[in-house]
Each structure stands twice: as structure tokens, then as C-alpha cells.
Amino acid sequence: MNSFSKFGFILATLGSSIGLGHIWRFPYMAGQNGGGAFVLLFLVMTLFVGVAMLVGEMLVGNKTQKNTADAFIELDASPSKPWRFAGLTLLGGPIILTFYAVVLGWVVFYLVGVGIDLPENAAEADAAFTALLTSHSFYQILGFSAVLGLTGLIVSLGVKDGIEKLNLVLMPLLFVVFIGLLVYAAFQPSFMQAVHFLFGFRYEDINFSVIVSAMGQMCFSLSLGIGIIITYAASTDSKQNLLESALYVVVSGVIISLIAGLIIFTFVYEYGVESREGTGLVFKSLPVAFSKMGSVGVVVAVLFFIGLAFAGITSTISLLEPSVMYFVQKYNKSRKTTTWVITGVIYVVGLLLIFSLNSDYSAALSVFGKALFAWVDAASSNIIMPLGALISMIFVGYAIGKERVREMTRGFLGDFAFALWFFIIRYIVPLVIIIAWVGVVLE
Template structure:
């Protein structure tokens, strides 16, 4: 087996792995559902499930990566028992990463557009919510601008990956993530001076059993479990690849805990930025793309020095999205190199062409192909792509990783524990095999089925 690159520092690994997990869901979903489902009560639920669900799932992928030193394209073959067929799962896991990038790059392009437009004063002072909606609709109606923006962020991300793990991914992503945290902390501290700070934080974090009872306790529990599961990007091998570049000085449990802490810190701080601003200017926060491109555009344009604060916010969001883009691109490039034994540069060129072509239907789904509603209602092609990844590839992939480390024909729980417990830090005790074999599979299956119910039956 050829020598594989390793991260030059632990901080580099942690920031890059956290960058893979930190994405749009941290900002346009977590703060909103926290306020919706009881504030601090929901946060406690979320942290509980983060420990019981998120940390174990992260260790699964990291252990497979560090033990095999290969991407999911080859990892199962290296670790499985002779004659078993676990490696067949790569044939649907790998396409999952391509589907994710085919629409995530488009959204990252939107963020680039808004970052530049906000910095150049495109949204004048006093912009109303209706005007912000019109501006966003104008962007969606223009496939040429969307395609150029998508191509721009793809070129940047692929160029970084082309330089290699240490000279490219780590050297660029590490300072970018540090700037991301600095921007977020700076904006959160600044929120204290806003007139709606107390009201916004009260809505965001004050414990509210009334909110929990209004939506139902089980629904709040499901929301907390679902947020943990989807925020960490586990199940398709994007986290697994960074296990292949790790050293063995620290236990995987300790690394998984730190990744969860960084991811949660961003999610919590995002609420400190969003809710005081929305309550200060009497704007309904909402969630999803409209939060970023309509609500917050309106807020910043009506804020003193809004040009400056809006530019900072969209720069933060651009960095968050780019970190995920770079991380998943690295996973795709590594899989291509493992499968076809090609150079990194060729893998970058081939995949740049493939992902660019795959992004075209997503871009056209908002204009030329806007009459196509693959999931019914007003759904778009992007909604279908998100459904394939979020409701299928991620939960099913996590279930496969889980079964792989507990099955005798797979990696086996003994080898998983040995890999997990190598290095300093918290260890996985032997008795947890019952938790991994009988509890986690049920939890993941419930998440999968509830996701289907919410889309097709609710």
C-alpha cells in the first residue's frame, strides 16, 4: 500500500473535519428549530442526542478511514472478511457524494453572489422584504449568473484540492475556518448592542415548555435527533476520508467529541447573530434559503452600517459552505484516485467536468425547467437532489457503516474498538456492543422512516 498523506497538525484535522460538518444547516435550520421547540429545552435534547448518536456515528466513519487508509472506494474491501460483499455499497455511496455536490455548489454560488452584491451596495438602505424576495427571484430566474457563480466556487474548491491534502486542503481550510469562527464571534458580540437583543435571545434560549407542548414532545425529540444526524454529514464517506489522513496519537472518541463541539458552537452562535437582528427590525426569522437571501438581506439593509455587517455575514456563510465543498470534493477526488489509480490532477479535472454537468439540471430547475416538480407541489430539482442525499444516502449509509463494524463478516466490533481506542483520550468500552448492535440501528431506521413520512404522508 502506498504511503498516504497525513495532516501536519491535530488542529488542521479538527478544523477541516468540522468544516465538513459545518454547513448551511447550522445557520438556516438549527437556530429556527431551537426557538420553535422550547429554546434551552431543545438545546439540552440536542446535546443529549449529540453525545448518544452523533459521537458514535462519527467514530464509525473515522475508524473505517484510519484502519483502511483508503476512501470508501476501497475501504470495505480492505477491512471486510474474504468473500463478503460489503464493498458493493460503494456503488451507491459514491454517487451520493456527486448528487450532493451537484446542488451544494449551486447554493454556494448564491452565497458568493450575495457576498459580492452586498459588499457593492446592490441592496440599498431600507430594502423591504418584498424587494428582497424580488431580488432573489431575479437571481433564480437567471441561469447564466447562477452557472457562473457555481463554476467560480467549484474552480476555487477544486484548485485547493488539486494542491494536495497538506499543501492545499489543510493550508487553505485551516485559516479559513479560523476566520469563520472569528467572524461569527465578532458578529455575535456585536449583537449585544442591538435593541432587540434581549427579546431575541429570550425567544431563542429561554426554556419554554409551552413551545414543546404546542408542537408535541415527540416531535421535539424527533427534531433534535434529526438535527444531530444531518448536521454531521455522516453516511456517505465525507468524514471517513479524513480518518485516512489522521495519525494515531488521539482516540477517535476524543476527536469526534471535539468535532461535535466545534459544529455545535457555530450553530449556537448563529442564533446569537440572527434572532437579535430579526427582533430588532421586526422581521420573522423563518428557516431555509429564505432566511439567508430574503430575511437577513432585509435586516442588514435596514441596519446602521448594514453594508459592512451584511458583507461580513455573507462572507461567513460563504466560508462555511466552501469548507463543506472542499471537504466533499477531497472525498470524491480520493475515491477516484483509489478506484482508477489516476493522479490527483487528472482526478480533479475529470470530476470538475462531471460535477459541472451534473449541476446544470439544478440550475435550470429554477427557470427553464421550473415546471418540473419531481416530489409534487412546488418542489424543484434541487429538492429531489436534497431528498436523495438527506433522506436516503445519509441514513442508509450510516446504517451500513454501523452494521459493517458490528458484523463478523465486516470490520468487526473488536477491530473497531481497537482502532477507536488507539491513542490518548476517552475509550469505547466493550459492553457498548449491545448499544451499537440493537439501539443505534433502531434509532437510524426510525429517522429514515419518519423522514419519508414527513415528505410523503404528513
């Protein structure tokens, strides 16, 4: 059977969750929300609620050994099978991939060009990034094409020969690169300033906005709600200890987030560059910091963007795999043909998103004055992923049946652990997601 080994499953799941969420999004979210208070809330929520959610989605796939849509159907206790429509959540992966591969294409662009021209100040960094988005669509298309082409190639090779082998190489290399950068950062005078910013907790910094942001980051960083976890769990041994696997994934992801935050804020503080929000932190502030390091900065910049590219590509393959697995299992289609057909559709939509950022085409590719790229980006993090996660957790908590779920968890959850986990799934998770949504609406 074309399935993951125990270690391969953990690495693949970790690769799907690390992505740009832990390395790109976590640092700027910490920067926007005051550092220590946000970090503490994120850690507590992820280690308790996040682990529970991961186990819940893993359970659906692992105990059925089926694709996302068929897994919901098999576990639905109702004779009419109303939960068959929950399988539509697997469409979230290809939708998100249309913009995610574009962003990763930017990383490729910066990786290739970093040794040629690092911006020396904020004005140059702003101009370079703005030009990439609004004028240089050709360079975006090159990076996007490279990312999507590699993604399609890996997925077309299958779970064992493609996805697992890639993660067995890239995930250890990712940790090596970032630990190396952390060691370098630790010897910089501003390293302790970064430590105090990320771990200096002050009770008065906690407010509704910070709580909502921490909840949102937890959901975004775990690849929940779009069929990835269900699909990967279906491709591993049904006797896998899912709690142990979830803990490995969550703890490793948290570690890489904190390492990325320490590295980035050390460089930002050390070289006195302005810390931008969102994409600006990685694509504007950091290149300026790297340029101020002199010749060493080129090496550090290359290593950083290599690490970011590694993290991103392990996520793009996970975004594509659920829909491919569905068509392969459901309709007995060729994996290679299915992969490239779906990739082709994603490619066409991705091109539209790229041109929606270009000043020459933005008016025609905007809705209510907002570029298509921005709509897909916002819908992914604010609607698609949290809605899918909410559907999955309500399904596990209410639709399968408590006694059946208890039987499915025997072997890795004792009675007390099950009671606590089931309480979190039934009551805490829906509350967390609803509060996060309220926060988005009130922004």
C-alpha cells in the same frame, strides 16, 4: 505521505461538518421547532450519539488508511466480502455537491451584491430571491462556477497543500468573524430575547416532530454517511486519538451553531422582520434586517456572508475529496486530472439543477411536478446521508466483529467507554435513524 497533521485533520473534519448545516440550517430548524426544546434535544443527541457515530466512521478510515470503498473491503470479516458494495456511499458526496454548490453560489451572489442593493422590506426581499431563482440563471451560474472552480482547485492540490492549508486559514477566520458578530449582537436590546428563545426550555414543547427534527439536524450537520469522515480519517496518523478528535469537532460545531442562532435571531427580533422558514431566513429575512441597520448593516451583512461562504467552501471540498481519493488510490490516476473530470460532471448536473428552477425551463426539468433541484435536495438530507450513516454504523457494529473493533479502539477507549460506545453504535444509532425516517414519511 500527503496526509493531514493532527490539527489539520480536526480542522478539515470540522470544516466539512460546519458548512451550511450549522450556520444556515440549524437556525431555521430551531425557528420551526420552537427554540429551546429543539436546541436541548439537538445538543444531547449530538454530544452522545453524534460523537459515537463520528468515532465509528473515523475508525473505518483511520485503521485501514484506505479510501472509502477499500476500507469496507479490508475490514469486512466475511470471506465473500459482501460489504464491498458499501463503498458506493462515497457517490453521495458528488451528488450532494451538485446542489450544495448552487446554494453556496447564492451566498456568493448576495455577498457581491449586498452593498449595492439591500432590500428594505419583505416584498423586495421576496422579489429579489425569487428573481434570482426563476429568472436570473446567469447570476446563479456565475456564483456556482466560482464555487465549483475554487473547490476543484483546492482538491487538485491535495490533502496537505490544498485542503489542510485552506482550513488552517478559513476555519480560524470563520470563528473570528462570527465571534465579532456575536459581540455586536450582544449589545443589541433584542439579544436576550434571542437567548430566551434558543435556551428557554419548556417540557411541553417536546413532541414527536421536534424529536425527529433534532435527530435529522444531528445527522445532517456531521457529514456522515457519504465517505467524508472515512476519507479524512484515512489521511491522518493511524495513532490519532479519535475520541478526542470527534469531541473537538462536535463541540466546535455546536458552538458555531449556537453563535449563528443567537446572531440571526437577535437581528430578526431587533428589526422586527418576519422570520421565514428554510432558505428564507438567510436570503430574505436577514437582508431586510441588515438594511434597517443603516450603513452599519452593509458591514454586518458582508461579514455574515463571508462567514457563510467560508463555512460552505470547506464543506464543498470535503464533498469532492472522497471520490477523488478513490480513483487516485484504486486506479493510480493523476489527482489533478481526476479532480477536474469529476468536477466537470458535477458542473453539468449542477447546471441542470439551476435551469430546473428557471420558469422558462422548469416544466422540462421537473419530475412529478417537482424541480430536479428539489429532488436532489430532499434525497440528500432524507435518503443519501442517513442511509450511508446507517450502513456505516451497522458495518462497525456487526460486520467487523466486536473483538476486532475492541482492538482497534485500544489506546483511546477504556473498557467502560468502549462498552457504552459499542452499545450506542449497535442499538441507539439505527433506532435514531429509523425514527427520523418515520418522521419524514409521516410529514
